[in-house]
Amino acid sequence: MMTADSSAIPPVIALEDVSVVFGGKVRALDGVSLHLHRGEIVGLVGESGSGKSTLCRTLMGLGEPTSGTVTVDGEPLGARLARDRLGFRREVQMLLQDAVASLSPRMRVRKLVEEPLDVHRLPLEDGRARIEVLLKRLGLPANAMEKFPHQLSGGQARRVAILRALVLRSQVIVADEPTAGLDVSVQGELLNLMLDLHAEFTLTYLIVSHNLNVIRRITTRSVVMYLGQVVEEASTAALFRTPAHPYTAALLSTNPVVDPAKRRKRIVLHGEIPSPINLPSGCRFHTRCPRAAARCAQEVPQLRSVGEGQSVRCHFPLTDDMVAA
Numbered sequence: 001m002m003t004a005d006s007s008a009i010p011p012v013i014a015l016e017d018v019s020v021v022f023g024g025k026v027r028a029l030d031g032v033s034l035h036l037h038r039g040e041i042v043g044l045v046g047e048s049g050s051g052k053s054t055l056c057r058t059l060m061g062l063g064e065p066t067s068g069t070v071t072v073d074g075e076p077l078g079a080r081l082a083r084d085r086l087g088f089r090r091e092v093q094m095l096l097q098d099a100v101a102s103l104s105p106r107m108r109v110r111k112l113v114e115e116p117l118d119v120h121r122l123p124l125e126d127g128r129a130r131i132e133v134l135l136k137r138l139g140l141p142a143n144a145m146e147k148f149p150h151q152l153s154g155g156q157a158r159r160v161a162i163l164r165a166l167v168l169r170s171q172v173i174v175a176d177e178p179t180a181g182l183d184v185s186v187q188g189e190l191l192n193l194m195l196d197l198h199a200e201f202t203l204t205y206l207i208v209s210h211n212l213n214v215i216r217r218i219t220t221r222s223v224v225m226y227l228g229q230v231v232e233e234a235s236t237a238a239l240f241r242t243p244a245h246p247y248t249a250a251l252l253s254t255n256p257v258v259d260p261a262k263r264r265k266r267i268v269l270h271g272e273i274p275s276p277i278n279l280p281s282g283c284r285f286h287t288r289c290p291r292a293a294a295r296c297a298q299e300v301p302q303l304r305s306v307g308e309g310q311s312v313r314c315h316f317p318l319t320d321d322m323v324a325a
């Protein structure tokens with residue numbers, strides 16, 4: 001877990017002012033900086049089209065930034081890949097949203113979990129012993145090894161995907177919608193398991209999710225993206241308690257909350273997220289923002305601090321209202 005002085009330790013992965021432009025005109029990422037510290041659990045939030053997938057691909061070395069830098073333990077990612085591509089692939093793994101589809105349909109689980117050992121040229125016997133231990137640790141039944149992916153439940157398929165990462169002793173796990181499509185009770189079990197594994201193996205998680213209850217439950221820091229930019233970053237507790245960006249507030253207002261006393265007034269955003277080919281002037285959110293003023297369409301807001309560990313890209317952050325009140 002991130003502690004007060006963790007920021008003194010170099011991040012395991014750092015994006016600095018990263019932009020990704022496709023075909024010279026689609027600005028998928030624009031000046032994004034993100035530091036992932038070892039042992040942290042960071043949430044990444046935003047609608048489809050906000051740049052989350054491009055950020056994950058860039059962070060994993062699956063796409064090159066147009067500008068800016070990506071480093072791994074202080075080393076440029078390109079250099080790390082050139083020096084030890086397989087080692088980096090072992091260390092950083094992605095759990096895809098559709099866990100069943102991400103597993104080869106023609107392979108039994110036994111083959112699926114042993115395959116990474118082969119790819120990474122690791123000793124099979126040691127790996128098999130580790131698989132046996134992890135199988136139990138992940139709560140998978142012994143007969144799961146003989147099943148094909150379509151015979152697994154959604155929760156079991158995710159556990160197999162996690163097992164494939166842990167058998168390689170991966171340290172950083174990027175999880176895309178880890179609980180999508182699961183029943184609420186299975187979601188809870190999986191999140192508890194992920195938290196236990198995080199503590200046990202000192203894992204670092206980047207959790208990408210539309211489900212804000214997942215973000216709230218599991219992450220310690222959250223990053224909100226809109227149209228290729230980070231619009232707010234804060235500790236997850238601060239983000240949920242006092243969102244500073246109107247977009248964050250709108251997202252939180254649609255989050256289902258059981259306790260009626262804790263429900264927020266719903267903020268309806270009109271229109272779709274604009275095209276990254278034709279970006280709005282000034283603040284990119286001004287075409288949908290309930291607080292937009294004339295300045296917003298003209299002047300680009302910069303990311304600025306509004307409290308300890310909380311920064312926002314807005315001329316009129318909601319936290320200003322609290323100071324004025």
Ligand code: SF4
Pocket residue numbers: 245246247283284285286287289290291292293296301313314315316317
């Ligand atoms: S800068 Fe203006 S349009 Fe943009 S989020 Fe803030 S208030 Fe809304």
